[in-house]
Amino acid sequence: MDRNLLKRSxxxxxxxxxxxxxxxxxxxxxxxxxxxxxFKPALVPPAAxxxxxxxxxxxxAALPLLRLTARLDVKKAGPEETVRNLVLLALIxxxxxxxxxLCGLILFxxxxxxxxxxxxxxxxxxxxxxxxxxxxxxEEKLRGDFGRL
Numbered sequence: 646m647d648r649n650l651l652k653r654s655x656x657x658x659x660x661x662x663x664x665x666x667x668x669x670x671x672x673x674x675x676x677x678x679x680x681x682x683x684f685k686p687a688l689v690p691p692a693a694x695x696x697x698x699x700x701x702x703x704x705x706a707a708l709p710l711l712r713l714t715a716r717l718d719v720k721k722a723g724p725e726e727t728v729r730n731l732v733l734l735a736l737i738x739x740x741x742x743x744x745x746x747l748c749g750l751i752l753f754x755x756x757x758x759x760x761x762x763x764x765x766x767x768x769x770x771x772x773x774x775x776x777x778x779x780x781x782x783x784e785e786k787l788r789g790d791f792g793r794l
Contacts, residue, residue: 650725650728651728651780651783651784651787652780654728654729654731654732655732655778655780655783657732658731658732658735658736658778659735659777659778661732661735661736661739662735662736662738662739662773662777662778663777665736665739665740665743665773666739666742666743666770666773666777668743668746669743669746669766669769669770669773672746672747672749672750672766673763673766675750676750676753676759676762679753679754680753680759684754684757685757686754686755686756686757686758687754687755688755688756693755693756693758696752696755696756697752697756697758697761700748700749700751700752700755700765701748701752701761701765703744703748704744704745704748704749704765704768704769705745706744707741707742707744707745707769707772708772710741710744711738711741711742711772711776714734714737714738714741717730717734717737718730718731718734718786720790721790723791724787724790724791727786727787727790727791728783728787731778731783731786735777735778738776738778739773739776739777741772741776742769742772742773742775742776743769743773744769745765745766745768745769745772746765746766746768746769746770747769748765749761749762749763749764749765749766749769750762752765
C-alpha cells in the first residue's frame with residue numbers, strides 16, 4: 646500500500662466530512678436570519694409539541710445508525726479496497742451525524758423554538774467531532790488487517 650495514496654484518500658475523506666460538517670454553520674445562519682427577520686412558525690401547540698417529539702426522536706436515531714456503521718467496517722481483500730471503504734464510511738458517518746442539526750432546523754421552521762434548534766445543533770456538532778476520520782486510526786486498521794501499511 647502506497648502511503649501517499651493513503652494520505653490522499655484520507656485528505657479527500659477529511660475534506661468531504663468537513664464540508665458536510667460546515668453545513669451545520671449554514672443551518673445556524675439560516676435560523677438566525679429567519680429569527681431576526683420576524684419569522685412566524687408554521688405550527689402552534691399542540692401540533693408543535695408532536696412535531697418537536699417526532700423530530701427529537703428522528704435526530705436521536707442518528708446515534709444508533711452511526712453505531713451500526715461499524716458493521717460496514719469489515720476486512721476487504723486488499724489495502725486499496727479497505728481505504729476506499731474507509732473513505733465511504735467517513736462520508737456516511739458525517740452525513741448521519743448531521744441529521745440532528747437538520748432535524749433542529751426543520752423543528753425551528755415548524756415551531757420557531759430556537760433553543761431546541763441549538764440543542765440539536767450542538768448534539769450534531771459533537772457527533773461530527775467524535776466520528777470525524779482520523780489518519781492514525783486508518784493506519785492502525787491497515788496494519789491490523791494486513792500486517793503492514
